[in-house]
Amino acid sequence: xxxxxxxxxxxxxxxxxxxxxxxxxxxxxxxxxxxxxxxxxxxxxxxxxxxxxxxxxxxxxxxxxxxxxxxxxxxxxxxxxxxxxxxxxxxxxxxxxxxxxxxxxxxxxxxxxxxxxxxxxxxxxxxxxxxxxxxxxxxxxxxxxxxxxxxxxxxxxxxxxxxxxxxxxxxxxxxxxxxxxxxxxxxxxxxxxxxxxxxxxxxxxxxxxxxxxxxxxxxxxxxxxxxxxxxxxxxxxxxxxxxxxxxxxxxxxxxxxxxxxxxxxxxxxxxxxxxxxxxxxxxxxxxxxxxxxxxxxxxxxxxxxxxxxxxxxxxxxxxxxxxxxxxxxxxxxxxxxxxxxxxxxxxxxxxxxxxxxxxxxxxxxxxxxxxxxxxxxxxxxxxxxxxxxxxxxxxxxxxxxxxxxxxxxxxxxxxxxxxxxxxxxxxxxxxxxxxxxxxxxxxxxxxxxxxxxxxxxxxxxxxxxxxxxxxxxxxxxxxxxxxxxxxxxxxxxxxxxxxxxxxxxxxxxxxxxxxxxxxxxxxxxxxxxxxxxxxxxxxxxxxxxxxxxxxxxxxxxxxxxxxxxxxxxxxxxxxxx
Amino acid sequence: xxxxxxxxxxxxxxxxxxxxxxxxxxxxxxxxxxxxxxxxxxxxxxxxxxxxxxxxxxxxxxxxxxxxxxxxxxxxxxxxxxxxxxxxxxxxxxxxxxxxxxxxxxxxxxxxxxxxxxxxxxxxxxxxxxxxxxxxxxxxxxxxxxxxxxxxxxxxxxxxxxxxxxxxxxxxxxxxxxxxxxxxxxxxxxxxxxxxxxxxxxxxxxxxxxxxxxxxxxxxxxxxxxxxxxxxxxxxxxxxxxxxxxxxxxxxxxxxxxxxxxxxxxxxxxxxxxxxxxxxxxxxxxxxxxxxxxxxxxxxxxxxxxxxxxxxxxxxxxxxxxxxxxx
Numbered sequence: 001x002x003x004x005x006x007x008x009x010x011x012x013x014x015x016x017x018x019x020x021x022x023x024x025x026x027x028x029x030x031x032x033x034x035x036x037x038x039x040x041x042x043x044x045x046x047x048x049x050x051x052x053x054x055x056x057x058x059x060x061x062x063x064x065x066x067x068x069x070x071x072x073x074x075x076x077x078x079x080x081x082x083x084x085x086x087x088x089x090x091x092x093x094x095x096x097x098x099x100x101x102x103x104x105x106x107x108x109x110x111x112x113x114x115x116x117x118x119x120x121x122x123x124x125x126x127x128x129x130x131x132x133x134x135x136x137x138x139x140x141x142x143x144x145x146x147x148x149x150x151x152x153x154x155x156x157x158x159x160x161x162x163x164x165x166x167x168x169x170x171x172x173x174x175x176x177x178x179x180x181x182x183x184x185x186x187x188x189x190x191x192x193x194x195x196x197x198x199x200x201x202x203x204x205x206x207x208x209x210x211x212x213x214x215x216x217x218x219x220x221x222x223x224x225x226x227x228x229x230x231x232x233x234x235x236x237x238x239x240x241x242x243x244x245x246x247x248x249x250x251x252x253x254x255x256x257x258x259x260x261x262x263x264x265x266x267x268x269x270x271x272x273x274x275x276x277x278x279x280x281x282x283x284x285x286x287x288x289x290x291x292x293x294x295x296x297x298x299x300x301x302x303x304x305x306x307x308x309x310x311x312x313x314x315x316x317x318x319x320x321x322x323x324x325x326x327x328x329x330x331x332x333x334x335x336x337x338x339x340x341x342x343x344x345x346x347x348x349x350x351x352x353x354x355x356x357x358x359x360x361x362x363x364x365x366x367x368x369x370x371x372x373x374x375x376x377x378x379x380x381x382x383x384x385x386x387x388x389x390x391x392x393x394x395x396x397x398x399x400x401x402x403x404x405x406x407x408x409x410x411x412x413x414x415x416x417x418x419x420x421x422x423x424x425x426x427x428x429x430x431x432x433x434x435x436x437x438x439x440x441x442x443x444x445x446x447x448x449x450x451x452x453x454x455x456x457x458x459x460x461x462x463x464x465x466x467x468x469x470x471x472x473x474x475x476x477x478x479x480x481x482x483x484x485x486x487x488x489x490x491x492x493x494x495x496x497x498x499x500x501x502x503x504x505x506x507x508x509x510x511x512x513x514x515x516x517x518x519x520x521x522x523x524x525x526x527x528x529x530x531x532x533x534x535x536x537x538x539x540x541x542x543x544x545x546x547x548x549x550x551x552x553x554x555x556x557x558x559x560x561x562x563x564x565x566x567x568x569x570x571x572x573x574x575x576x577x
Numbered sequence: 578x579x580x581x582x583x584x585x586x587x588x589x590x591x592x593x594x595x596x597x598x599x600x601x602x603x604x605x606x607x608x609x610x611x612x613x614x615x616x617x618x619x620x621x622x623x624x625x626x627x628x629x630x631x632x633x634x635x636x637x638x639x640x641x642x643x644x645x646x647x648x649x650x651x652x653x654x655x656x657x658x659x660x661x662x663x664x665x666x667x668x669x670x671x672x673x674x675x676x677x678x679x680x681x682x683x684x685x686x687x688x689x690x691x692x693x694x695x696x697x698x699x700x701x702x703x704x705x706x707x708x709x710x711x712x713x714x715x716x717x718x719x720x721x722x723x724x725x726x727x728x729x730x731x732x733x734x735x736x737x738x739x740x741x742x743x744x745x746x747x748x749x750x751x752x753x754x755x756x757x758x759x760x761x762x763x764x765x766x767x768x769x770x771x772x773x774x775x776x777x778x779x780x781x782x783x784x785x786x787x788x789x790x791x792x793x794x795x796x797x798x799x800x801x802x803x804x805x806x807x808x809x810x811x812x813x814x815x816x817x818x819x820x821x822x823x824x825x826x827x828x829x830x831x832x833x834x835x836x837x838x839x840x841x842x843x844x845x846x847x848x849x850x851x852x853x854x855x856x857x858x859x860x861x862x863x864x865x866x867x868x869x870x871x872x873x874x875x876x877x878x879x880x881x882x883x884x885x886x887x888x889x890x891x892x893x894x895x896x897x898x899x900x901x902x903x904x
Binding site for chain 2: 049055057058063065138141142143145146147200201204205206222224225226227228254256257258259260262263266267269270272450451452453455456457458459469471472474479480481482483489490
């Protein structure tokens with residue numbers, strides 16, 4: 001017995017030792033990035049490493065529907081114009097300048113003459129015409145075509161000469177500039193695919209990166225699924241800095257794909273990435289470590305989306321067997337809705353869900369949308385007493401002493417509150433909502449649902465009472481038309497109405513139409529301000545809170561000027577020596 | 578043996594049909610589809626989603642879609658992933674090697690440690706070593722994998738000894754062949770420890786129990802009475818018999834190769850099948866899920882068959898002629 005045991009024991013000990021020994025034998029074999037971060041004396045390469053949470057789904061810029069692909073392709077392709085994330089205005093990119101004709105139905109773009117595709121071919125108006133021809137092709141599913149279809153008619157894109165393109169609109173269309181930033185694609189590479197109707201399959205993620213030809217400051221050199229994407233600067237990029245030096249400054253960029261937020265954070269702390277977008281719970285820790293690890297934590301702005309509670313006001317849902325469910329009355333009753341709006345504890349939400357890094361939301365358009373956010377709206381203060389008073393005025397009181405309030409007909413106020421499960425912020429917010437609403441005497445059944453199931457409920461079965469849900473926001477308010485219009489499919493509280501069911505919805509419909517046609521920015525802003533006022537008054541979407549966003553940037557990274565809408569002049573980012 | 582093999586393989590056909598059809602049914606019955614997520618994006622129009630659905634053949638009834646899928650699968654075409662819009666086979670191919678390396682390494686790690694330790698403690702039951710190792714084993718078993726993964730990565734951050742996630746370094750392409758191997762191994766150490774320790778406890782306890790039970794067997798009494806040296810008793814009589822159930826277990830392990838490491842892959846940022854499949858299920862990427870079901874069940878069935886065949890080598894009592902005659 002003994003010798004066998006000894007051998008086995010020895011083997012086990014060796015195995016354990018091997019496990020411990022290995023690291024000591026090669027501590028220097030860790031990634032070069034981490035050593036670079038720790039030894040400032042070494043000469044740093046012009047190389048930036050960032051992290052992202054998911055793989056790109058396509059390399060075809062026209063077919064992108066997810067943000068990860070957008071991130072991967074952002075530096076390879078360029079549009080006619082781009083958003084200035086500082087001012088939220090549109091600035092020239094491939095188009096040098098543009099002008100409208102008198103009635104705003106023709107917009108002429110003058111293209112840069114010094115732009116070449118990555119393969120050396122000159123970029124011309126033909127490519128622009130081809131790009132929009134592709135977008136409007138019925139075999140190419142994409143959203144841009146529907147955005148640019150105005151009153152059922154597509155806009156026409158015509159070539160005037162090699163460097164001039166004319167957009168002819170059926171009627172004036174204000175969102176045009178914000179909507180034609182679509183990446184321009186090369187006709188000489190993709191033309192054949194469109195003709196053969198294989199365009200939708202072109203440039204999938206299995207395409208060798210060197211085949212992707214754009215005009216942008218970088219070329220993709222390598223993509224290893226679930227690991228990283230590498231970019232190398234385009235030496236022939238057209239843009240120069242004030243000293244005449246060719247941009248971009250960075251030689252190389254690496255985008256690490258790390259599917260887990262915690263790992264992403266550890267990687268930043270270990271010096272394996274240069275930039276980190278912290279979650280609220282990481283911000284305090286980061287600030288404490290910033291001195292020691294030589295990075296800065298900056299606030300980049302307020303979340304651009306909207307996170308709100310909405311009640312089902314769809315009459316079709318409540319009318320069964322000739323009887324009308326009393327809930328429809330509550331959910332359209334201003335007493336009830338106002339009471340709910342007063343019973344949203346935004347302070348607790350900010351503290352519990354965002355570690356204090358948040359702001360109360362008042363308008364559906366984020367304050368970061370400087371042009372269109374209405375700053376004049378007054379938030380309803382959090383007051384359960386006020387809410388109780390409003391409920392009592394509306395006839396909602398506890399008539400039988402069971403602790404649950406009833407409406408005038410004696411129906412107890414009981415309803416279900418949905419959100420998508422797995423989203424911790426929303427789940428916490430729902431528990432705060434439920435607690436306060438229960439204090440008001442309502443019976444709230446909290447039902448988290450898997451996202452796909454929730455979407456089905458909203459779209460098809462319509463079998464829900466209240467929901468906490470969020471939308472991402474863009475600069476162009478017309479892109480939210482699907483939500484604002486009573487006929488829209490995302491008009492959650494009562495979608496796809498054949499004609500507006502209420503007076504205020506009719507008004508919003510009109511304002512949305514006028515907003516799309518009004519070319520005067522100041523007048524246009526007034527229209528959207530009016531919409532925000534109506535939404536604030538009628539409470540179809542009861543606003544909650546918005547997160548304040550931060551980034552952490554290593555001290556040696558220069559010109560990393562970030563805003564919630566994106567990076568300002570990203571081609572100027574460089575690494576200090 | 579040939580006839581036995583043929584019969585076993587033939588049995589797999591209805592099983593695989595059943596498994597795949599049921600899976601297809603379940604995926605299709607789940608509320609929503611891949612495009613549900615897009616529907617909540619205000620800048621994506623419903624018309625676009627309808628176009629995409631048409632392009633991916635979502636209009637067909639369930640049975641038609643299944644038969645179409647089956648027909649293509651029989652021609653080794655696993656379809657196109659809705660999320661990635663490339664062939665499912667390409668997606669899987671890009672990741673399968675990593676998962677296999679991880680699974681095989683951690684299995685080797687587990688087995689080569691658990692079996693000797695199991696034997697060692699069984700030969701001296703209730704000793705201090707037994708108690709300490711059993712405690713550690715249970716500790717390892719009860720610690721959730723993802724948590725241990727974080728602990729180890731945190732340790733890696735503090736010490737700088739190991740990379741934090743990933744399967745290769747960024748400068749992997751510039752390394753020499755030996756450097757590449759070392760780099761890979763260095764990236765494997767932590768995940769292998771995480772995955773290895775989780776299975777270690779049960780294997781070790783199984784070994785221990787098997788041997789303890791065997792100790793009381795009559796044939797050991799005979800062997801010892803014959804005056805065989807203890808070494809021979811342990812190695813020839815006890816071990817050979819105690820290993821029997823492990824062969825069956827190894828067959829099952831083959832089936833677990835695909836999905837078992839998903840959480841660790843996600844936490845440690847490994848380019849494996851597990852995370853791909855997890856995402857596929859969550860986003861209802863039908864053909865990708867079907868491919869994983871198909872490959873997973875094939876591996877399980879083949880693993881069991883291999884285990885049964887291997888058992889005949891370990892256990893002389895199993896005989897094909899008798900098996901074939903028995904049916």
